[in-house]
Amino acid sequence: xxxxxxxxxxxxxxxxxxxxxxxxxxxxxxxxxxxxxxxxxxxxxxxxxxxxxxxxxxxxxxxxxxxxxxxxxxxxxxxxxxxxxxxxxxxxxxxxxxxxxxxxxxxxxxxxxxxxxxxxxxxxxxxxxxxxxxxxxxxxxxxxxxxxxxxxxxxxxxxxxxxxxxxxxxxxxxxxxxxxxxxxxxxxxxxxxxxxxxxxxxxxxxxxxxxxxxxxxxxxxxxxxxxxxxxxxxxxxxxxxxxxxxxxxxxxxxxxxxxxxxxxxxxxxxxxxxxxxxxxxxxxxxxxxxxxxxxxxxxxxxxxxxxxxxxxxxxxxxxxxxxxxxxxxxxxxxxxxxxxxxxxxxxxxxxxxxxxxxxxxxxxxxxxxxxxxxxxxxxxxxxxxxxxxxxxxxxxxxxxxxxxxxxxxxxxxxxxxxxxxxxxxxxxxxxxxxxxxxxxxxxxxxxx
Numbered sequence: 001x002x003x004x005x006x007x008x009x010x011x012x013x014x015x016x017x018x019x020x021x022x023x024x025x026x027x028x029x030x031x032x033x034x035x036x037x038x039x040x041x042x043x044x045x046x047x048x049x050x051x052x053x054x055x056x057x058x059x060x061x062x063x064x065x066x067x068x069x070x071x072x073x074x075x076x077x078x079x080x081x082x083x084x085x086x087x088x089x090x091x092x093x094x095x096x097x098x099x100x101x102x103x104x105x106x107x108x109x110x111x112x113x114x115x116x117x118x119x120x121x122x123x124x125x126x127x128x129x130x131x132x133x134x135x136x137x138x139x140x141x142x143x144x145x146x147x148x149x150x151x152x153x154x155x156x157x158x159x160x161x162x163x164x165x166x167x168x169x170x171x172x173x174x175x176x177x178x179x180x181x182x183x184x185x186x187x188x189x190x191x192x193x194x195x196x197x198x199x200x201x202x203x204x205x206x207x208x209x210x211x212x213x214x215x216x217x218x219x220x221x222x223x224x225x226x227x228x229x230x231x232x233x234x235x236x237x238x239x240x241x242x243x244x245x246x247x248x249x250x251x252x253x254x255x256x257x258x259x260x261x262x263x264x265x266x267x268x269x270x271x272x273x274x275x276x277x278x279x280x281x282x283x284x285x286x287x288x289x290x291x292x293x294x295x296x297x298x299x300x301x302x303x304x305x306x307x308x309x310x311x312x313x314x315x316x317x318x319x320x321x322x323x324x325x326x327x328x329x330x331x332x333x334x335x336x337x338x339x340x341x342x343x344x345x346x347x348x349x350x351x352x353x354x355x356x357x358x359x360x361x362x363x364x365x366x367x368x369x370x371x372x373x374x375x376x377x378x379x380x381x382x383x384x385x386x387x388x389x390x391x392x393x394x395x396x397x398x399x400x401x402x403x404x405x406x407x408x409x410x411x412x413x414x415x416x417x418x419x420x421x422x423x424x425x426x427x428x429x430x431x432x433x434x435x436x437x438x439x440x441x442x443x444x445x446x447x448x
Contacts, residue, residue, distance in 0.1 A: 051155065057107050058147040058158035065114050065145045066162055068094050073141070073164045081166045082217045085141050088207035089117040089192065115146045120177055120215040120257070121163070130181035130213035130259045140165045144209075176221045177257035178204075178250050180230040181213045184265040185240070185295070185317045185349065189213070193237075193264065197250070199228045218252060225251040230260055236350070238267040240316045242301065268317040268347035271354045272310045272324050276409035277361040277439060282308060283381075285396035287359075287411055288328040293318040293344070302328035302390050311352070321346040326357045330388040331413035337434040339412070359409035360433035362440045364397070366404045366419050368448050373404025378420035379444070381410055384430065410440075422446040 073080040087093075092114050095101045104111030119142050120129050141164040148157040178197045182190040189212020196205045197216050204216035218228075230248040239246035240263045248260035272289045274282055286305035293299070295318030303312045305326075315322070321344030325334055334341045345353040366374040381395040395415070397408040412434040418424070425445040433440060 054110065054149055055155075055158060057110075058112055058149060059160075061105055061107075061112055061114055062145045062147045062158050062160040065094060065116055065147075066143065066160055069116070069118075069143055070162075070164065073166075079219075081141060081164070082219065084118050084143070084164075085120050085215065085217050086204050086206055087118060088214060089115065089209060091115050110149055112147055112149045115148075117144045117209045118142070119209050119211075119213060120179070120217065129177070129179040129215045129257060130211070130261070174220050174254050176218050176226075176252040176254055177215055178218070178228060178230065178252055179213055179215045179257055179259035180206075180208075180232075180248060180250075181211075181259065181261045182208050182232060182264050183212060183261055185263070185319055190265065193232055193234060195230055195232050195262075197228050197230045199226055199252075215257070221252055221254050223254065225253045228252050230262065232262055232264055234264075236267055237264055238314050238316055239264050240295070240318075242314060242316060244314065263316075265317055266349035267313065268315045268349055269311055269313045269352040270315055270322055270324065270345060270347055271352055272312065272326070273354065273356045274305075274308050274310075274326055274359060275356060276359045280361040280363075280407045280409050280439075281398060282359060282409055283395055284398045284408075285391070286310075287326045287395070288390055288392055290325055290328055290333070291315075292323045292341070293320055295320045302388075304391070315347050317347050317349040317351075319346070320344060322353070324355055324357070325412070326359060327392050327411035327413065328388055328390040329383045329386065329392055329413055331383060331385045332392075332411045334412060334435060337412035339434045339436055358435050359411055360435070360437045360440060361407070361409050362397070362417075362431065362433075362442070364400075364406050364408065364417055364442050364444060366400050366406075366422070366444045366446060368446055369425055370448075373400070373402070374419070374422070374446060375400055375402050375404060377404070377422060377444075377446075379406050379408070380418055380420055381415035382418060384414040384416055417442060417444060419444050419446050 073084055092102050092104060096105050104113050121140050121142050143162050143164060145160045146157045180195045182193045184190045191208050191210050191212060193208045194205055195214040202218055206214040206216045208214045228250045233245040238244060246262045246264045248262045250258045250260050252258055276282060286307055288302050288305045289310050290300055290302045323341045323344050325332060330336055345355045347353040364379055366377045368374055377400045379397045381397055383389050383393050386393045398406045400406045410433050414430060414432040416428050416430045418428045425447050429442040431440050
């Protein structure tokens with residue numbers, strides 16, 4: 001009886017023994033899942049709240065900037081329309097209390113960047129002033145304000161726009177407007193480029209907006225059309241005529257807007273490498289490099305060589321690319337020397353393209369009338385057709401060794417080889433070569 005009682009008490013006690021290890025682990029997993037979901041929800045709500053607060057603050061800053069611009073625009077004590085229009089694109093122009101102009105506007109420790117752009121419009125229809133008409137009897141100013149802040153992620157900046165129309169009393173009958181558009185090599189507009197328009201006596205500068213257009217206003221223009229020049233100069237940029245400074249001409253008139261377009265882009269570079277057969281040397285005189293492109297003014301342009309590798313900088317990044325060859329003489333053009341030009345090498349804005357050129361190996365031996373070798377004789381190549389030649393009309397190839405031999409190379413064309421300071425016992429030899437020619441061997445016979 002005691003044994004049965006003890007067994008019943010034991011079994012009854014097992015029902016209150018608590019959780020086992022499996023139940024504990026399962027409970028912890030369930031708790032972790034629920035806790036993670038709750039934490040993620042709280043974090044998402046916090047981020048959403050923070051983003052909403054930042055956007056509200058940015059919207060207030062954008063509205064504040066537009067209100068300040070309106071007050072300046074209509075201020076009777078200053079020429080607000082001209083000051084705002086000529087300023088173009090500005091960043092953080094109006095700081096908050098105790099803050100500095102040009103620096104981000106800080107609210108609750110978060111810096112906001114306010115970017116304002118202002119552009120004169122030909123008729124207030126929203127089209128680019130550079131692409132619109134020229135008659136402007138009552139111009140309007142398009143103002144765009146963007147506000148951004150750090151760690152925005154995929155959030156777009158807050159953006160506000162407005163159109164400001166001058167009071168009739170502010171519209172001066174002697175005012176005129178110049179609209180200058182900067183276009184890159186790809187035909188697309190270039191923003192953020194400073195443009196100066198001047199006639200020598202009057203000058204104004206503006207920065208191109210997103211549409212690549214910069215507009216400046218001039219007061220007190222003469223009754224007759226007046227000639228102005230638009231000038232743009234940015235370090236590392238170049239025009240399609242290879243100039244670091246590009247210009248455009250305008251004839252400004254009272255009450256009208258005149259426009260011009262300037263091709264200008266970040267410069268590229270081309271590295272031309274010269275090679276020849278093993279055991280042969282390049283000419284001791286550097287060989288110039290000629291480049292060609294359908295996208296550049298003039299088509300071809302020759303540059304001084306720099307030995308085995310010549311880097312040609314300040315190049316217009318022509319979309320069609322550049323074809324190049326060694327030598328400036330027209331006879332060195334592969335299309336004139338019986339072969340085809342190499343495929344064009346595209347040079348991206350700010351980038352460098354590389355191309356390799358092969359010079360024909362030439363072995364020349366100088367001997368006297370006794371057929372003895374002439375040592376230390378300088379051999380030069382003379383272009384038989386000097387059209388287009390620069391420094392390579394006469395090309396110094398090198399000096400003969402103790403056996404009277406020189407192993408050198410030549411760019412394409414027909415060359416007459418002569419020994420400097422010596423007289424040929426017959427006619428000087430001529431070699432016609434191109435990039436596919438095999439090794440050339442010749443002898444220069446000279447009189448003692």
